[in-house]
Amino acid sequence: MQVRKIKIVGTGKYLPEQVITAEDIDKKLGVPSGWVLKKTDVRVRHVVQDETASLMGARAAEAALEDAGLTFSDIDCLVSTSGTVEQSIPCTASLIQKALGQEHSGVPAFDINSTCLSFLTGLDVMSYMVAAGRYQRVLLVASEIASIGLDWSHKESAALFGDGAAAVVISRAEEDEPSQIICSSMQTFSAGAHLSQIRGGGTKIHRRHTDQLEPDGRAIYKMASQIMPDFVRWQI
Numbered sequence: 001m002q003v004r005k006i007k008i009v010g011t012g013k014y015l016p017e018q019v020i021t022a023e024d025i026d027k028k029l030g031v032p033s034g035w036v037l038k039k040t041d042v043r044v045r046h047v048v049q050d051e052t053a054s055l056m057g058a059r060a061a062e063a064a065l066e067d068a069g070l071t072f073s074d075i076d077c078l079v080s081t082s083g084t085v086e087q088s089i090p091c092t093a094s095l096i097q098k099a100l101g102q103e104h105s106g107v108p109a110f111d112i113n114s115t116c117l118s119f120l121t122g123l124d125v126m127s128y129m130v131a132a133g134r135y136q137r138v139l140l141v142a143s144e145i146a147s148i149g150l151d152w153s154h155k156e157s158a159a160l161f162g163d164g165a166a167a168v169v170i171s172r173a174e175e176d177e178p179s180q181i182i183c184s185s186m187q188t189f190s191a192g193a194h195l196s197q198i199r200g201g202g203t204k205i206h207r208r209h210t211d212q213l214e215p216d217g218r219a220i221y222k223m224a225s226q227i228m229p230d231f232v233r234w235q236i
Contacts, residue, residue: 083118
């Protein structure tokens, strides 16, 4: 296993203002008082009102940049590491970039989705990219909205989840710094893939009236034709 000299230089979070207590969920589920707290050991959950995943992610990213003493111009890659995407296309990372007011920055933005392990997977994958020198500073953002799709008939699982976002900035550590990833390992057993799933919204079960692809070819071509010449000259 390759050791990677990586460090986290800034962290940030965002929590929605609306709070739901364990007692509130007891009443919603129709269970005895104290049941949810006993089952989950979670007293409060934050739940979105008008917030989107990209807005929460942007606020967490801003906090991480401030904690690191950096600005977005110091970042050369943005990765969304979330299990609940805001929409199928485009990727949540691009929407976070836009919510940051950096839609013209050109900073690469893409998603890494490994369900509940998305952040750990993103940290593992991007640590190799940083260690190799491909990127200098990477902004990893995890923004999750679970409350919208909870099945309240499954009491034990519905009682667990809330909404929120967190972000970190990672960079390469110097040789004399102690920070490093010394080992990582992951296994996937897809025999249990059906045990935790969101089946709608993809190509198998398509929500045709809300998830149709809406390309504006003329506008895309116009934007690409303006950007491409400078991009090609920079590469050369």
